[in-house]
Amino acid sequence: MIDAALRREFEAALGADAVLSDPLQLRTYECDGLTGFREVPALVVLPRSTEEVAAAVSLCAREGLPFVARGAGTGLSGGAVPVAQGVVVSLARMRQVLELDPEDRRMVLQPGVTNAEISRVAAPHGLYYAPDPSSQVVCTIGGNVAENSGGAHCVKYGFTVHHVTGLRVVLPDGSVADLGGDAPESPGPDLRGLFIGSEGTLGIATEITVRLLRVPETVRTLVADFPTVEAAGEAVSAIMASGIVPAAVEMLDSLAIEACEAAVHAGYSLETTAALVVELDGMEHECDEQFERVVALCHEKGTSHVRIATTDAERALIWKGRKAAFAAVGRISPDYFVQDGVVPRTRLSEALTRIAEMSRTEGLRVANVFHAGDGNLHPLVLFDEQAGEAERAERLAAEIAEMCVELGGSLSGEHGIGLDKACSMPEMFGETDLAVMRRLRTAFDPDALANPGKVLPTPRLCGEAPGRYRPHPLEAAGVIERW
Template structure:
């Protein structure tokens, strides 16, 4: 039974006295202007003001809040730093938004066991900062790593530029303390490298808050490599850059990262941060190599030769930390930078096999030309994780619809070529209705059975990840009108 059909559900306002008893006066936000601060995550096209916002400071408080929601039939939505790009933390108008940003203690840096124990609100990069004096760092590095939280990384199974060599969040989580949808606090795994039995950690990481809330995370620490070198190589075409990627991987070189940007993305980055990439480049390739010094030195020469053979007209090599930061400056700013060249844009996320990169990029160019919608391409070329940025003017009638159509067709291309509708941004609300493009009815039913085995009432982050009639019956994108009953306060649209 869905929450919409559950007539016994309690309005979140009725829970406020009990929520304040759990989290304190300053840990419960009821004022509309305060609640509106949390109406969306990094995907701003989807907005909903939460019924009430709670900011717990401990696992016990999280468990008590979730237990109360479970007992009263009130939905809850977990939220970290709010940097997600799939509306996975979109609030529920009649629910509780459970924000873990106050739970930001690094509990332990365990050098002997090469792991760290942290609360979910800890920023991704802060783990590396804490581990660096010991010669270690935390490998998963989303572009938002300065601000995104570990709890959100766990929920979305975040990746980053260096996931080619080091893997995604799921490859770095050893243990979790989790509050289940019924409010029970359980421990999965621990400091050991592996745990016996079913891979419950693997099931929880990437579940987008639909299976509960992480309150404590044990993550791997990776030893800082002896040497790191970053190369920036410029090409006269995307095909030539893609050929270089295939050559590098084909020769058995495994860089820690291979990133690519097209001319439009470079234009945006130059306008935003003056990254000084080679003039006239139709594509730039960022290749980072790390490991033992002798191995890295040999690979640098190999990569330079392979890029030249593929048609590179300029390759720069940065070995020091400051020089490497300059090379990465344009890439790390790419998503925000396109705001300099377009009033609005859709950040897309899909995956294709590396061997299909050139074909899919050509098809995206054709889609852009046919629709008149510009597309800036920024992507993790090494593992085929595309991040096309679909640009449009949201003041122009019909522009959103055309941009959304191009965006959806790009995902179709990914699936058509044996890829996926998402690589690291998650499904959330944004792609829930696109799941049938990748999975059949039996697959989706199996997913739903597993989800409901842990959350039979459907209170944990409802209407996310899996398609539902209520969600998919609505027109995607920006809500264009308001029902008269909603405007008069007699009903809630969600």
């Protein structure tokens, strides 16, 4: 319980204007981008510095209060959903670029700096920050660290973990530690790498060192229409098998295109069944050479039309359409869930066929827009809550995620497990695996105060039986025992 005396302690540490306890204000923080999960916190604090975060977390630790870090609240897995009677630590006021070193190509940032801002500040030096989640204009680098965010260009450039070399973090006991550093080696286990993607359960990153890349000399982008999703899938395979590493390969199906066009008029063809966006970047000489091969491969695999962006504005519009896809679905459906499963790229067609079947069975439409280059699906399950379809939609979304695991993939490629998929974790990992992950969590946070209830399934959340039990392959083979 947070009584008036404790609230005054928070106010003394952070300033009265940095502590919110008015119920109306608290309600603003009740959910993140996945609006189905809601919980009003007891208190919200808005620190401005590492020291203030440490002060707030120390008070939480002393009082045994659970706390949840929050960036822009754009997450799609319920990772920033508050805990009842707990504290939300909003990093919204920590928006400073602390250092920019164009020669060593690195920046040190407070966690509230937006992803797009990093590249904007780096641009005058011909540099940029590679990971580019669709929400990059709003989402923060602190949130990106928590989720190990990716984006459309992961297939060539990797994820947040490949671009963050160092972190200053406030640990769940309120102490401050530096993980990693300016260079990509440091003694001992890679705590930096463990922390990135831990979804706020190991502490709060308060200063983040990122490496910047030189802006590529050339970028070439095309949209190729295909008569079937399978043909588009074959084109993807052909491109990836050709020895070319494209910067991005995205696919949209007709329903996703319909939504995008209704929202931003990006020039996608409404007549096609599937559209591929392929982007190459790099040294002009090489890029042009490889781009010709990509165009040829699209023709070889039966494209009906190839549109090549001839200006930066045209390329920007193609990406605007692609990145607006989630929100655009609002134009064609009152409500939607977005899933984030991954399948091996060679099983994309199979996955899409099964999603279509599942969609027919539940009687709900599913739009597909995804990162085809790395097999990361983003099925959008469309439904109408007013018509009582929410429960069916939720079931369909969970079934799709679990099908991805069945096909040898993952529950999540970039949105995180959060609250949303914690109960599905036993589909992907054995009990022992999860117990070992819990050990790791305990090492950082023995009292489980940092973002409890996320990532790992709990009996309270998932029922006494933690999800459906599936034996670990080793267990089935008699190699290991279940404890």
